Amino acid sequence: MTAAADPPQRADLSAWLAVAAGTLGAFMATLDISIVNSALPTIQGEIGASGTEGTWIATAYLVAEIVAIPMAGWLQRVLGLRTFLLMAAGLFTAFSVVCGVATTLVVMILGRVGQGFFGGVMIPTAQTVIAQRLPPAQQPVGVAAFGVTAIMGPVLGPLIGGWLTENISWHYAFFLNLPVCAILAVLLLVGLRHEPAKWHLLREADWRGIIGLTLGLGGLTVFLEDGQREQWFDSSLIRWMALITVTGIGFLFWGQTAARRPIIKLKLLLDRQFGSVAIMGLVLGVVLYGTSYVIPQFLATLAGYNALQSGKVVLLSGIPSLLLMMLVPVLLKRIDIRIAVGGGLAIMAGAALLDANLTAASTGSAFTVSQLLRGVGQILAMLFLSQAVIRSVPAADAGDASGLFGAARNLGGSLALAGISILQEQRVWLHSRRLEESLNANSLSVQDYLTGLGRSAGSPDAGLRLIGQQIQGEALTMAYNDIFWVMGMVTLAALPLILFLRPLPQGAPAASVH
Structure with missing residues (x-):
């Protein structure tokens, strides 16, 4: 009774500065996951990488982040929270500079690996700062701030990267981290106290x-x-x-x-509920990172969009996500987790299948409805799955479960990018051959069409080149349709797993997970 009568504890200014630092670091890391997506065609051209090799620029970051996330807690205990975050932010920025000055694919990949590792450790650490520096009554504010950065970082990335590419240079998509890191360092020095390193923990790793x-x-x-x-x-x-x-x-x-x-407690996957959540997290990563990569590629290759225009299309999915984020407490109390996750996955599958009907003449407007739907679906699925992660394991394993779920989602993104590269190459070849087989050289209509192309182009050889380009364009469009169809079907295949989810406990506070 005495404890209940005490006034609620309030966080001081230094605590809020620490939370701001952690949130800013997480935002910087999540932003750089996708900041290259809309600028990728330009970057590939300047460093001499092919379209399939360009996927490495995105994949390298995700793979390094998967390795880093489970290590974050241990590194924090070894170095101390402030020293750890200062080192991570500094090295993240140093590798960002490596990416910005890269002139070859190898140097760019090395820079992205470094970015992914040191950015990856900053993401879960932001949640540690919230838990340590804010009293329970004020933690929902910190959780909401972190949620906004986790959602908006990957969405804003293509837009910011596109604007910088079109108005300044793609190099500044990486140099942007320099001033942000300077602000982050000041916030960390003011908001967190120094803790001595515990080097003996290196032996226990x-x-x-x-x-x-x-x-x-x-x-x-x-x-x-x-x-x-x-x-x-x-x-x-x-x-x-x-x-x-x-x-x-x-x-x-x-x-x-x-x-x-x-380093990563795989036995948690044996739990029926958590195993189902991890698989759905993997599927979520496939769709989230797959679509944010494919849409800019389609718009740049077939619609002639520049990086900024592609970024604006990707941004559409963030609008409903940001609006629904404000309703988090109400949604968690009123909607059953199975309905929410099932509805979110179904909406995301529908959005992917909607995009599987593109034509070579499609532009950014073809993605408007699907992107808005995708934003609704991803916030429902991600929000409720993140709660299921924490609630499906004992409290002592919550940190390991959170890291494993984040790793599963990033692994889904990595597998999606690798699968897209394979599928695109195979399906373009298949569709090209089928289209060529349908054009009979002895057909009068085909000959008339070629003659017309030759006249408009100025020579018969130019006519042949033009029809070859048309075949490639149509084949590439059909390959992109196949990619969206596969993503839609993979998402639908995961829907039965919602039957293994258990309802969230009534009145439980929202948990935070990356």
């Missing part, structure tokens, strides 16, 4: 798991990205990558049995 996670994910990514181009196991590179992947997975499972505290 699950080094087998860390090595296994790095080798397994790195090898798997190279295997999937380059397998089609290298003719799979006909290539020694792919055979080596397969061996590295298997070795990495072996080390990861060795760490599960030998380490006192594994």
Whole structure:
């Protein structure tokens, strides 16, 4: 009774500055996931990368982030929260500069790996700052602020990257992090106190798991990205990558049995509810990162959109997400989790299938309805799944569950980008051959059409080149339709998993998860 009568504890200015620092760091990291998407065609051209190689620029960040997220808590305990965040922000900015000055694909990928790792550790740490520096009564404000950054960062990325590319240079999509990091450093120095490092914890780390996670994910990514181009196991590179992947997975499972505290607690996946949530998180990553990559590529390649115009189309999905974010407390209390997650996944599947009917003449307006629907679907699915992550495991495992869910979602994005590269290459070839087979060289209508093209172009050879370009354009459009159809069907296939979800406890406060 005495405790209940006490006035509620209030956070001071330094606590709010610390929360602002953590949120700003998380926003910077989530923004850079997608800031290159709309500018990717321009970047590829300047560093000499092909369309399929360009997916590495996006994939490298996601893979590094998957490795980093489970390590964030351990690194924080070793270095102390302020020192850890200052080092992460500084190195993230340094690797951003590497990306900004890159002139080759290799240098760009190295920079993106560094960005992904040090940006990845800043995201879950923002939640730690909220939990440590804010009293329970004020934590929902911090959780809401973090939620807005988690949703809006990937959505605003293509728009900001596009604007900088069109008005200044794509290099500034990376140099932008320099002033932001300076502000972040000041906030951290003022808002957090110094904690001594605990170097003895280095001996307790699950080094087998860390090595296994790095080798397994790195090898798997190279295997999937380059397998089609290298003719799979006909290539020694792919055979080596397969061996590295298997070795990495072996080390990861060795760490599960030998380490006192594994880097990532895979046994949580054996829980029926959490395993279902993780699979749905994987699917969520496939759709979120897959669509944010494919839409700018389609608009740049077939509609002739510049980076800024593509970014505006991607931004549409953030509008309903931001509006619904304000209704979080009401939604959590009034809507059953199975209905919310099922409805969110169904809406996202419908949006993907809606985009599977594009034509070579489609422009950004063709994505308006699907993008708005996608924004509604992703906030419903992500919001309620994030609550299910925390509620489906014991309180002691909440941090591990959160990291595993974030890793699953990013893994879905990485697999989506690799799958898109493979699917696009295969389906463009298939559709091109089918279209060519339908054009009979002895057909009078085909000959008349070619003659007309030749007259308008000034020579018969130019007419042949034009019809070749038309075939490629139509084949590429059909390949993009296939990609959207696959994403829609994968999402629908995950819908039955909602039956394994349990209702959220009544009156429980909203939990935060990346």
